[in-house]
Amino acid sequence: MQDLTPEKALTYYLVGGAVRDSLLNWPYHECDYVVVGSDVDTMISLGFQQVGKDFPVFLHPVTKEEYALARTEKKQGKGYTGFVCYASPDVTLEQDLLRRDLTINAIAKGVDGNLVDPYNGQEDIKNKILRHVSPAFSEDPLRVLRVARFAARYHNLGFTVAPETIALMQDISSSGELNSLAAERVWKETEKALAEQHPATYFDVLHQSKALTALFPELDAIWQDDNFACKQAAKAALIAASSLSQNIDIRFAAMCHAITSNSVNEINTETNLVKQMCERIKVPNQTKLLAIQVHQHVKQILDVQHLSPKAILTLFNQLDIWRKGEFFVQVITTCQAISLASTENKDHFTQGENLLKLAEQTRQVQAKPFVEQGLQGLEIKKAISAKRLELIEQSTLFQIQ
Template sequence: MKIYLVGGAIRDSLLGLPIHDRDWVVVGSTPEKMIKKNFLQVGKDFPVFIHPLTREEYALARTERKNGVGYTGFKINFSKKVTLEEDLVRRDLTINAIAQDQVGNFIDPFFGRLDIKKRVLRHVSKAFQEDPLRVFRVARFSANLFHLGFFIAKETLSLMKLICKTRNINTLLPDRIWKEMEKGLKSFYPHVFLMVLDQCKALKYVCPEIFHLLHPVTLVSFPSIDMSLRQFIFKELARISYCTKNINIRFSYLCQFFSKICPKSISSKKFIFFDKKSSEIVNSLCLRLKVSTEIRKISVFMCGFYYFLQNIFVQKSEDIVKFFNIIDLWRKPKRLKHLKYLKNYEKSFFSRKCKMSLGELLLAMFNVVQQITVKTYHLKKNFTGIEIRLELNRLRSKVLKKWLHLNFFE
């Protein structure tokens, strides 16, 4: 029995990156032998074991042969006769197909160390195209290693395009697609993740809504910004990702721009309270991918209220308070952090005059109105039932109107 360190730990070590997990391959052993050595088996049909002391994963060397549809249609052979090289050849990228023995010698049959030096993401073998999940994995590696100058080899990108063109990627279940999307959106550069998926046409099949967002039928432009909607979305996603790692915020800020692809007249945009048509696209996307309820709600709010918020200076104070009520900030004040990074994209006279960003302005507004409470005004003495809520709204609207007038309209 021989044990080798494999995969990500070696790759990250060679790149000078922190090592989070170490995975091991065991050659020449069997499940029975592993169990006798007090390893804990993970699952019945998969040859992976947990070390009794380190809790690290040890997998028996195995081969995989395609015998079905999708990413689960593989026949696995983990006989003790399987060699280390046979195990490594089934891996996705050369930089992940490097092994190291217990005295530190590298086993690198596919020149992964050379590709690390060249900063190339290259597939190991033609078997790469048998697993559609690898399209997402390569996109994710691109996003996480973008700052180190990594790029996808032309032949690898061609195989990724082939996986999409042959509709093999359509065998992925919606919830699995979201899991991969979620991982990509959590990466260092999620805009790069989406750019790669868009480049190989994956979004066209697995997330057609996002594909049409990036490639709208009609020309979409931003005032004072000389770039396409696609370029602008990637730029904004990069900005938001620099500010926060919160997946709820990253995804919802992407979704806000669905409002841009639903045709509206210039004059009507200022008077839209909630854009139902574009929010339904976001809601449908989230339901299909089985996105969590909280992310879905935040994303629908960000999209539906896009034009209302972009034209906040011409809105009535009553409607602004109504907006705070609808997104339930009183019971869920943590949702405020989803608003703090918003910017004024639709430039106006007042937005140019205002020194605060849209997000900062909304937080300031909410700080003004949240000071008006049932207790501070002793409303229960003079009102009952729904009258209390109506009076609260009236008082909050009055105070907010006065604050806006003093700060922006004098």
């Protein structure tokens, strides 16, 4: 019969996010454990399943929670993967905690409920400080993004990044190590940050640590102090989008609308900058498409009451509202956030509501009646387009000029 509690034969501690968030009264969903004084053979003999090749992590045979052997790490290459792991029964809990990024993440909890806090994480929680554990923090460039993400997560609790930690993050940015990060990892951290309650803080901290220059130069250009209006537009739109929706596509697109350029052909060039950034950091296609389409059409949508019926139909065609009704709703929600972010547009977003109503009306036009009339091929397409234009012309939703 399988032992349902094989961990009783081990010395282990709850570590990481579960300990941190329980102290913060913050919800958490995963529990990770570190095992001290054991080895691979012992873990396997107790029924734990080994996963991971770079360091010994095991899944509990019943709960499937992660148990990792206490380990140390030594930097021997570039980037966040250039580490050699040493796991042995002689590695202490304090040595394992020393390799972690922030003091608030370097607290362990024993089975007796007592906390082991060798690096004063509880004090930093009390003072609401995100502080690195040791100078080894600078060996992993991914930690720059992680700290910025934690700053976004705990912004409403009043957390800030310690000045000395910001200095280390600036050193990492200046070293060129951020360039070693895989684009997918950059987006993964950014995606998580966009899902937080205060995602704008993520980009603020990246700018403060000079990481925007390396990772998001298109955003860095508008986050500069001498570009205050664009920075405020980007942040305000992201904040407004976060209040309207939890959808990260909408939040990302709202922020990207403020990307600007000094080119004469501004709209195309600026949209290409959005596309360029999305492709470089491997933004998913749907997220990228929304950011590009909003950037390209936001001015038309915000000023739709001054568009001609033909221009509105062209807008509908370009956004393909006939097949992408849900996507069009996302476009409108994003534009609503951008409108709310403007000091000149605090009123109810009637443009968006009316466009959605008009889109629903024109989508009712189908091919069947024209087929029954004997029309074929291109004739049907022209007839559908003409009927949709007629509905737009007859609409009282806008004061068409």
